[in-house]
Amino acid sequence: MSTKTLETLKAGLAKLKKQVKVEAIGVLQPHNRMDLDEILNPQNENVMYDNGTDQEIYDAVMARREAEGDMEGNGGDDSDDVEARPSCQEALLAASTLRSFISDIDEPFARKLEAVLSSFGQQTRLDEFSSLKPSVISDYFAPCSS
Numbered sequence: 001m002s003t004k005t006l007e008t009l010k011a012g013l014a015k016l017k018k019q020v021k022v023e024a025i026g027v028l029q030p031h032n033r034m035d036l037d038e039i040l041n042p043q044n045e046n047v048m049y050d051n052g053t054d055q056e057i058y059d060a061v062m063a064r065r066e067a068e069g070d071m072e073g074n075g076g077d078d079s080d081d082v083e084a085r086p087s088c089q090e091a092l093l094a095a096s097t098l099r100s101f102i103s104d105i106d107e108p109f110a111r112k113l114e115a116v117l118s119s120f121g122q123q124t125r126l127d128e129f130s131s132l133k134p135s136v137i138s139d140y141f142a143p144c145s146s
Contacts, residue, residue, distance in 0.1 A: 009040070088128050095121055 052060075086094070095117045102110040 006040075088124055092121055092124060095124075 099114060099117050102113055
């Protein structure tokens with residue numbers, strides 16, 4: 001950063017301190033003051049990696065790329081197993097369990113949750129009913145062969 005830019009920033013900060021009483025609003029207290037250089041160049045960002053040769057860095061990058069390629073070729077990482085979606089019956093059973101649990105709670109959130117669970121049950125049953133295929137009684141009997 002050039003000295004002109006640094007001086008401009010320092011002048012702007014001084015002007016800001018005059019316009020806004022920073023100490024009065026509690027942002028800048030005597031126990032947490034920082035120098036402008038500390039704000040612009042934090043010490044933890046000045047650390048450079050210096051513990052390896054170029055060959056070691058290259059080998060690590062290539063090993064990582066190879067591992068990513070193997071993961072894509074095998075269909076992904078098996079450690080993130082996704083649970084199967086619960087069945088409609090399991091979801092309704094969970095909603096019923098929650099409804100019975102909150103029935104004794106006399107709070108507004110419990111009433112709202114009851115309403116949501118009832119709506120969920122109605123919508124789930126409607127969706128299940130809509131997915132049914134129409135049938136006639138003759139579908140359940142084998143034809144008579146003469």
